[in-house]
Amino acid sequence: MILYALVLVLLGLGIHGLLAKRNLLKKIIALAILDYGVNLLLIVVGYRAGGGAPILLPGEDPAAFARGSVDPLPQALVLTSIVIGLGVTMLLVAMALRLHQRYGTLDVDRMDRLRG
Amino acid sequence: MDPVLAGLAALVVLGSAAALAMRNLLSAVIAVGIAGMGLAILFLLLGAPDIAITQVVVEVIVVTVMIRAVARTGDEEEGRPRSPAAILAGAGAALVIGGAALAAFAALPPLGAPRPTPSFWYLAESLPGAGAANAVTAIVLDFRGYDTLGEATVILAAVAGALVVARGSGGGAAGERDGAEAAEPAEAPAPAAPAAARGREEAIRAQG
Numbered sequence: 001m002i003l004y005a006l007v008l009v010l011l012g013l014g015i016h017g018l019l020a021k022r023n024l025l026k027k028i029i030a031l032a033i034l035d036y037g038v039n040l041l042l043i044v045v046g047y048r049a050g051g052g053a054p055i056l057l058p059g060e061d062p063a064a065f066a067r068g069s070v071d072p073l074p075q076a077l078v079l080t081s082i083v084i085g086l087g088v089t090m091l092l093v094a095m096a097l098r099l100h101q102r103y104g105t106l107d108v109d110r111m112d113r114l115r116g
Numbered sequence: 117m118d119p120v121l122a123g124l125a126a127l128v129v130l131g132s133a134a135a136l137a138m139r140n141l142l143s144a145v146i147a148v149g150i151a152g153m154g155l156a157i158l159f160l161l162l163g164a165p166d167i168a169i170t171q172v173v174v175e176v177i178v179v180t181v182m183i184r185a186v187a188r189t190g191d192e193e194e195g196r197p198r199s200p201a202a203i204l205a206g207a208g209a210a211l212v213i214g215g216a217a218l219a220a221f222a223a224l225p226p227l228g229a230p231r232p233t234p235s236f237w238y239l240a241e242s243l244p245g246a247g248a249a250n251a252v253t254a255i256v257l258d259f260r261g262y263d264t265l266g267e268a269t270v271i272l273a274a275v276a277g278a279l280v281v282a283r284g285s286g287g288g289a290a291g292e293r294d295g296a297e298a299a300e301p302a303e304a305p306a307p308a309a310p311a312a313a314r315g316r317e318e319a320i321r322a323q324g
Contacts, residue, residue: 003162004221006125010132012214017136020206023193025141025185029148032178033132036155039171043164046235049228053163054251056243066239070163072251073235078167079256080267086174087274093185094278100189 003044010037024096024106028089035085039078046071121161127154141191142183149179166252 010033017030047070054072056065096106103111131151138144152175160168225231242254256264 001227002122002125003158003227004224006128008214008217008221009129011217012210013129013132013136015213016206016210019209021136023141025182025189026136026144026193028182029135029144032148033135033151036128036132036151039167040155040158043159043162043167044227045224046230047162047228048230051163053165054239054242055165056249056251062240062243066236069239069251071230071235072238072242072255075164075167075252076255076260077263078164079170079252080263082167082170082174083267084270084274086177087271089178090181091274091278091281093181094281097185097188098281106189 003040003047007037007041007044010034010040013037022107022109024099024108025093027108028092028096031092032085032089035081039081039085042074042078042081046074121158124154124158124161127151128158139193141186141189141193144193145179145182145186148182149175152178164252166250 014030014032014034014037017033018027021027021030048068051068051070054069054075056062099111100106105111128151131147131149131154135144135148135151138147152171156168156171156175159165159171238255238259239251241259242248242251246254246258248254248258
């Protein structure tokens with residue numbers, strides 16, 4: 001239950017940061033936190049109480065393994081999601097640096113006023 | 117409740133909240149790094165070692181790049197007081213979104229009892245079908261290989277986009293740049309290329 005609460009808090013912090021922060025780097029950080037929340041939610045939904053990693057050890061019974069392991073499918077998709085999150089963050093940081101170069105600030109309100 | 121999980125959850129929440137609350141951007145980036153590393157340990161405890169490894173690697177890269185960005189842009193966030201109406205609207209939105217989220221979370225399966233209907237097949241088939249003892253590897257590289265191909269495409273597009281954005285000539289904004297930025301060597305060759313192309317066009321026109 002504490003893990004679901006953690007997911008909820010991370011999602012809330014991420015949305016709050018995205019909406020309320022004015023600094024672009026802060027917004028990128030908030031997006032990363034939102035990303036954490038979503039990834040953790042998927043892993044937690046696939047978690048099985050007392051289950052081990054979905055790796056078949058030598059000599060382990062395959063049928064017992066299929067029943068006792070945690071769900072591997074969300075893990076495979078979260079693996080993809082984390083790496084794509086990295087790509088998105090890189091692109092956003094490049095854009096933020098570019099905007100800073102042009103406007104001399106990372107503050108979205110001031111960028112709005114300084115039309116170039 | 118497991119005290120280790122509770123401690124890690126507290127670490128992740130503290131790191132994230134500090135990252136959003138701190139005025140100093142360098143401290144904020146370091147705080148989000150702490151949260152990400154705590155999350156990696158949490159993934160490890162939840163039976164997801166592959167995710168934990170990936171999370172550590174990605175977190176290191178993200179924090180490095182963000183520190184580089186902070187070093188380039190200056191590390192103080194400008195603060196301004198918020199109007200009472202904005203605070204009230206924010207609180208209202210938080211209540212509505214939080215209520216909807218709680219209702220949605222109530223419909224999730226209880227912690228530790230997933231409903232992995234298709235996953236039983238993946239777990240049973242990963243060794244005989246894909247030849248991989250690690251079911252996650254079997255899914256990423258074999259059963260759902262096209263997803264991974266799509267992921268590689270997205271990464272390629274993101275890297276290409278980041279390179280173009282970081283190295284482009286900026287649409288004639290040269291006058292607005294400060295000295296330190298304009299002196300960067302990566303920016304120097306960019307304006308030369310259109311000029312050369314124009315020269316070639318004129319030469320072709322003169323011949324014709």
